[in-house]
Amino acid sequence: MSFKPACLLIARAVLSIAALSFAAAPAAAQQKKNDKAKAADKTKPAEKAKAGAKAAAADKKGPAGPAGTFLIASYGDWGAYTSGKDKAKVCYALSQPKERTPKGLNRDPAYLFVSNRPGDGARNEFSVIMGYPLKAGSAATLTVGSANFTMLTKDKSAWLRNAAEEPQLIEAMKKGSALTIKGTSIKGNDTTDRYSLSGIGQAIDRAQKECP
Helix, strand or coil: CCCCHHHHHHHHHHHHHHHHHHHHHHHHHHHHHHHHHHHHHHHHHHHHHHHHHHHHHHHHCCCCCCCCCEEEEEECCEEEEEECCHHHCEEEEEECCCEEECCCCCCCCCEEEEEEEHHHCEEEEEEEECCCCECCCCCEEEEECCEEEEEEEECCEEEECCHHHHHHHHHHHHHCCEEEEEEEECCCCEEEEEEECCCHHHHHHHHHHHCC
């Protein structure tokens, strides 16, 4: 930039004012950044709390239980639930099938239970809600690992034909990775439900602690 000698003083004054303006601009910008940072700091705790609540909800989320049951904790694909209270309190390890075939059939949700009912003295009682009316007089079959079990059926429910086999079944479930149940509907449809066994041991232990 060049100036005539007569204008040097004016030019210097203009440059000084410009320099002050340029010096003030970063300071003003920095102040705005600081103000924004302070505002962000104020919102961070709320955001963190909201994120924490979401994480807690996700951690607590388990397989959906039937109406009237309440989730205590989830472990893998299984949840520990309770229903009732006092002498009527029941605790469950519960899961829903991961796969249901054939697809397209109109069926209600299915549930697999391992129940504890202190009021009745029942412990590790195995049962299944199939999600559809079963063919009268038909038997359902259960397979876990290399072990096979026969189940009695009535309406939409099934349970072991031989209750003395329940400890053997529970032990096989704790060691296994998947369980398969096959049944026949009242309409003659053959179905297969596959359950994951991930987390079942922990869910059973928690249910027993809730209903000792």
